[in-house]
Amino acid sequence: MVLNCRHVWEHISEYIDGTLDPQVRADVERHLAHCEICSAIIDATRNIIILTADDRVFELPIDFSKRLHARIDEFLQHEHPEPG
């Protein structure tokens, strides 16, 4: 099936995740082979996904771990896990 740009946009996320049906994937790839705009949109989307996953975007606050374990310590003094 010949896809236009708008059809291709509907499949961007699944194309990047590699979960498209093989036939649809082949149709998308055929379109991408000659469409610079859709290729660039897919690259940009993929780049944004990579950025979002990077540890530096949502960094731990200073001493987060220290405060968490101090709170756990305090809690362990007087709390037991509930029976299962």
Added chain:
Amino acid sequence: MTNSPPVDALENSPELALIASILAGDREKFHLLIRPYETQLYRTAVALLKNEADAEDVVQDAVLKAYRKLASFRGDSKFSTWLIAITLNEARGRLRRDNRAAVDSIDELREGNTDYTPAPLTDWREVPLAMLERQEIRALVQKAVSELPDSYREIVTLRDVEELSVNDTASLLGISISSVKVRLHRARMMLQKKLAPQLKMVAAPQRKRRLLGRLPWF
């Protein structure tokens, strides 16, 4: 969640053994159990709550709840997924308390009726990880995620920040796999539309193309 873990699983998993010894009274070991996951839990909470102090509170509360409920973890899901589920619930509770649910459902309806057009770019192709050295770029990504409607932000957090599978995400959120895919697609397109032009603009003065060609998709 009603069966005990098989003996084999207990022997083969240091984590299940750790849990067993905590439940048997060696409570201090709870520190060791949590340590590998605290960054992941914080990232989940802060991406959902958009506020560092709230996220820290939520993680602490979630971790203490996990301790209290530890006996109910049976090893039939990954411990990390179980912890994320507790954190997600705590974060959702906090969002509900902030009374933002009504606003969100309106956002979503509007989004559902909008014909999506991605940002048309033709020359922003480099993998921009080096860009994250700049606080400005990290702030742009954080802001774009924080501006997504709640249900889209949950999906992006679980799938793209935490990199959980579609199946784990569906089961954590209690929605179907196809809903995960649809929401994720819309959320990613919203991020692309907002971020691509901004990132392209800030990246332009110091283009770095040396990563190009080392990665399989170029």
